Amino acid sequence: MQRDYGYETRWISPQEMQHWIASPRFHSGIHDPKSGHLHPLKYSLGLAAAAASLGVKIHEDSAVTAIQPGRVARLRTAQGSVSASHVLLAGNVYLQGIAPVLEARVMPVGTYIVTSEPIDAKLIESLIPSGSAVCDTNFVLDYFRPTVDHRMLYGGRVSYSTATPMNPAASMQRRMARSFPQLKNTKVEYAWGGFVDISMNRAPDFGRLSERLSGPERSDWANVYYLQGFSGHGLALTGLAGKLVAEAIAGDAERFDTFARIRHRPFPGGKLLRTPALVAGMAYYRLRDLL
DSSP states (O other), X not given: OHHHHOOOOEEEOTTTGGGTOOOSSOOOEEEOTTOOOOOHHHHXXXXXXXXXXXXXXXXXXXXXXXXXXXXXXXXXXXXOEEEESXXXXXXXXXXXXXXXXXXXXOEEEEEEEEEEOOOOHHHHHHHXXXXXXXXXXXXXXXXXXXXXXXXXXXXXXXXXXXXXXXXXXXXXXXXXXXXXXXXXXXXXXXXXXXXXXXXXXSSOEEEEGGGGOOSGGGGGGTTEEEEEOOTTOHXXXXXXXXXXXXXXXXXXXXXXXXXXXXXXXXXXXXXXXXXXXXXXXXXXXXXXXXX
16 A cells, blocks of 8 residues: 555554554554544434435335336335436345346345443553554454443454344354453443445446346436445445446546446356355355464
8 A cells, every 4th residue: 555555554563462452363453544433324314414405305214116217217116106317226235126137246244233331441441542443354354443432342243144143242242252351241232233235356336227238128227327336345435436426427427437347247156046155155264264
């Protein structure tokens, strides 16, 4: 990063590591002083409020069930329909079958996170003295940070089978205690999870639906754009993606098309075997992490 982009980070040697993370797990690291961490729900609510202030109408609990393509597309819901000159599919793995041609290009991965009960201020400050957000370098990684109200926010367990693990709060507490034995008796107060979308090459998959189709009806879908394949980078990357697709809809597609040219392959195995193949493949990488 420093050589190619002039972006400087700080190398943390093994001798320094205990001053950054009071954990037996970590050997060395890199600190990025120009990055940060934020509250994703507050960020989402802020974006929604900004959109609403500009006259955007947001309709919750009105999932699209079908798209009728054309110069003016019609989107059908259980309660009615909406006509639009441009359509953006930004539902990731929650599109529920309305664009089958996109489904093989991403896979749903369940990800889970917990928040501990409040911890003594001196103790939590001693765990990560800089207050940084941390992620490890495993293929199936853990990520965590202290919060302003002296809790540990800890994420990491994933599910590639679309099945929610049994008692994720307890298993995540064990992962947290593995990184920080000091929190062995600290209780988990909140736990939640959901699905992110991953692409085969972990790169974003942007484009127009017409580019994924063949036949005479292809041109009918030219005004339907899609953004997916954020592969765990969504909090930063979706903001950029929204800006690029807005530029494309407004008539300047140069930056959007740069991303659209990234080559993507479908997950192997077809509809029935894609998930078992992914589970087997990820088990291999998880074993590499453990070894």
